[in-house]
Amino acid sequence: VEGRQVEEAMLAVLHTVLLHRSTGKFHYKKEGTYSIGTVGTQDVDCDFIDFAYVRVSSEELDRALRKAVGEFKDALRGSGSDGMGQISLEFYQKKKSRWPFSDECIPWELWTIKVNVVNLANEQERQICREKVGEKLCEKIINIVEVMNRHEYLPKMPTQSEVDNVFDTSLKDVQPYLYKISYQITTSLGTSVTTTMRRLIKDTLAL
Amino acid sequence: MDTDLSSQDRKDLDKFIKFFALKTVQVIVQARLGEKICTRSSSSPTGSDWFNLAIKDIPEVTHEAKKALAGQLPAVGRSMCVEISLKTSEGDSMELEIWCLEMNEKCDKEIKVSYTVYNRLSLLLKSLLAITRVTPAYRLSRKQGHEYVILYRIYFGEVQLSGLGEGFQTVRVGTVGTPVGTITLSCAYRINLAFMSTRAGEDNGAVYPSVEDSQEVCTTSFSTSPPSQLSSSRLSYQPAALGVGSADMGYPVLFAGGLHAAHPHQLIGPGKEGGVPPIPSQPAHGTQADQERMCTPLDGVHYSAATPSSSEDTETVSNSSEGKCGSPHDLLETIFVRKVGAFVNKPINQVTMANLDIPFAMFAPKNVELEDNDPMVNPPDSPETESPLQGSLHSEGSSGSSTGNTHDDFVMIDFKPAFSKDDILPMDLGTFYREFQNPPQLSSLSIDIGAQSMAEDLDSLPEKLAVHEKNVKEFDAFVETLQ
Numbered sequence: 001v002e003g004r005q006v007e008e009a010m011l012a013v014l015h016t017v018l019l020h021r022s023t024g025k026f027h028y029k030k031e032g033t034y035s036i037g038t039v040g041t042q043d044v045d046c047d048f049i050d051f052a053y054v055r056v057s058s059e060e061l062d063r064a065l066r067k068a069v070g071e072f073k074d075a076l077r078g079s080g081s082d083g084m085g086q087i088s089l090e091f092y093q094k095k096k097s098r099w100p101f102s103d104e105c106i107p108w109e110l111w112t113i114k115v116n117v118v119n120l121a122n123e124q125e126r127q128i129c130r131e132k133v134g135e136k137l138c139e140k141i142i143n144i145v146e147v148m149n150r151h152e153y154l155p156k157m158p159t160q161s162e163v164d165n166v167f168d169t170s171l172k173d174v175q176p177y178l179y180k181i182s183y184q185i186t187t188s189l190g191t192s193v194t195t196t197m198r199r200l201i202k203d204t205l206a207l
Numbered sequence: 208m209d210t211d212l213s214s215q216d217r218k219d220l221d222k223f224i225k226f227f228a229l230k231t232v233q234v235i236v237q238a239r240l241g242e243k244i245c246t247r248s249s250s251s252p253t254g255s256d257w258f259n260l261a262i263k264d265i266p267e268v269t270h271e272a273k274k275a276l277a278g279q280l281p282a283v284g285r286s287m288c289v290e291i292s293l294k295t296s297e298g299d300s301m302e303l304e305i306w307c308l309e310m311n312e313k314c315d316k317e318i319k320v321s322y323t324v325y326n327r328l329s330l331l332l333k334s335l336l337a338i339t340r341v342t343p344a345y346r347l348s349r350k351q352g353h354e355y356v357i358l359y360r361i362y363f364g365e366v367q368l369s370g371l372g373e374g375f376q377t378v379r380v381g382t383v384g385t386p387v388g389t390i391t392l393s394c395a396y397r398i399n400l401a402f403m404s405t406r407a408g409e410d411n412g413a414v415y416p417s418v419e420d421s422q423e424v425c426t427t428s429f430s431t432s433p434p435s436q437l438s439s440s441r442l443s444y445q446p447a448a449l450g451v452g453s454a455d456m457g458y459p460v461l462f463a464g465g466l467h468a469a470h471p472h473q474l475i476g477p478g479k480e481g482g483v484p485p486i487p488s489q490p491a492h493g494t495q496a497d498q499e500r501m502c503t504p505l506d507g508v509h510y511s512a513a514t515p516s517s518s519e520d521t522e523t524v525s526n527s528s529e530g531k532c533g534s535p536h537d538l539l540e541t542i543f544v545r546k547v548g549a550f551v552n553k554p555i556n557q558v559t560m561a562n563l564d565i566p567f568a569m570f571a572p573k574n575v576e577l578e579d580n581d582p583m584v585n586p587p588d589s590p591e592t593e594s595p596l597q598g599s600l601h602s603e604g605s606s607g608s609s610t611g612n613t614h615d616d617f618v619m620i621d622f623k624p625a626f627s628k629d630d631i632l633p634m635d636l637g638t639f640y641r642e643f644q645n646p647p648q649l650s651s652l653s654i655d656i657g658a659q660s661m662a663e664d665l666d667s668l669p670e671k672l673a674v675h676e677k678n679v680k681e682f683d684a685f686v687e688t689l690q
């Protein structure tokens with residue numbers, strides 16, 4: 001991808017995954033059952049790529065993802081490397097451990113997107129890149145949907161007390177599964193400098 | 208089988224499937240309306256949002272879907288299909304996609320209806336939301352308007368994929384197993400955008416058993432006025448600008464050169480009469496930028512295209528030499544009545560117009576060596592075949608012109624710029640375009656030269672200063688006059 005396209009491409013993929021991995025907010029009722037809120041969706045057009053995708057209608061979620069992708073983009077740019085890196089979206093479950101051990105995070109699904117940033121010389125190449133990246137993203141969306149369709153593993157629906165171990169309940173309007181985003185920049189030397197960024201669980205992990 | 212499923216479960220399952228079918232139709236149709244969809248998330252459940260997804264219900268669509276279903280549910284051998292087609296303002300239509308909701312016999316008895324099946328159906332709807340934006344018809348539908356509209360049709364029964372042309376592709380959105388069978392949702396979409404000149408009068412409905420009439424989803428009116436033409440061409444065809452990418456151009460732009468366009472220029476034999484131009488498509492990674500660049504040199508082409516039209520006529524490969532709508536040999540006019548080629552990408556089905564380079568034969572030997580470098584001859588990605596370019600432009604007038612060009616067989620032809628006859632022009636048009644496209648850097652802007660001249664400037668400064676000092680009196684006088 002070209003530098004300007006990194007953000008949009010990453011957001012497209014991450015949002016598509018999270019669309020499938022988010023539900024409405026749970027409202028537990030007295031009898032132990034719960035009702036689920038509604039998830040809205042919206043179309044997003046990309047400015048630098050000939051592509052459009054659907055994301056969950058949640059500004060908070062969008063902000064969180066943009067922040068993560070922004071940091072990834074800056075790291076890619078600043079690394080001075082040949083612009084290779086990867087961003088990972090991991091879904092995990094928390095398992096409460098007894099004191100003094102901190103909670104365990106057990107991942108159950110991991111999505112990794114590898115990116116290679118190129119520099120383009122002229123407008124013609126950029127236009128071709130727009131289209132090519134758009135096509136590639138279409139393929140990726142189809143792949144994501146295929147994987148989602150395998151119904152391989154999903155955490156069991158939790159009881160009210162357990163819901164924070166499975167879902168991220170901090171958002172107002174939707175409830176994605178607990179996730180964290182991290183990224184790695186590959187330097188030209190071949191050694192990978194890992195920069196991990198924990199989202200949303202920093203506080204809860206504190207002892 | 209029913210004994211394994213409690214009657215409550217069975218009822219629930221039927222309800223789920225029914226509403227799933229209705230919501231599927233809503234999602235598909237709304238995705239092809241040409242607008243961005245936005246619904247709000249709501250943390251408190253309203254109870255009316257099926258599958259916990261905020262999908263609006265357009266009443267007309269629900270009505271059509273219910274009519275098609277007629278109280279039945281998708282079952283083995285009875286699929287619910289939503290057909291998305293494109294209809295131009297001239298009345299030609301083309302099927303773009305068929306979305307099928309099918310049921311097969313593979314049952315999953317163990318699955319819990321009210322919980323797992325429901326959640327999986329919800330996931331499948333989300334997948335559908337994602338996939339509807341990814342197929343080529345989405346981009347087409349976002350650009351619908353004056354030149355074409357997108358229509359939908361719901362039918363129930365057997366899936367009919369024949370209208371999609373050759374080499375259509377299928378994408379599976381997902382499956383959900385239920386105790387009574389496995390629900391599968393898939394989409395077959397057209398790759399080959401060669402326009403079949405099916406008249407609007409042709410009743411698609413007759414083909415299908417339980418057919419519904421096409422409904423127009425969008426309310427754009429068909430504009431029958433032709434897009435503005437660059438010149439007052441007497442060739443009376445209306446370029447149906449299906450060029451999605453070039454929709455902003457919407458007029459027959461002279462696309463003479465295309466030298467740097469890395470795409471083959473193709474044209475589909477019209478097979479139409481009455482001057483309706485064919486709507487060709489190009490399966491290439493041509494760029495909009497190229498195309499737009501091509502528009503601008505039109506003026507340049509004006510002046511260089513001075514070849515007499517008569518010679519063009521006779522040398523036109525197509526047998527429509529006299530079929531130039533009887534236009535007299537007013538070459539300039541015919542030159543401009545060219546259709547622009549927008550470029551088709553596989554997933555981005557921008558239906559394009561061909562570039563019409565009529566006078567091929569003129570260029571043969573002389574320009575061959577020049578054209579060798581043309582990136583023109585690129586194998587198309589898609590199975591679209593190329594057409595003889597020559598059939599196109601002048602074919603409106605003549606019905607016979609299309610004989611050389613069948614709808615389906617196209618021949619790749621080396622791309623040569625039009626009207627460049629060497630004996631008239633000092634240089635050939637191809638060269639002109641090349642030079643135009645890649646102008647040498649302005650000497651003042653070029654860094655190297657700039658550096659040089661800077662050095663030179665510095666060296667020559669003392670001399671200049673001396674000269675100026677000598678002329679000081681003149682300068683003073685001048686300044687006096689100003690005051």
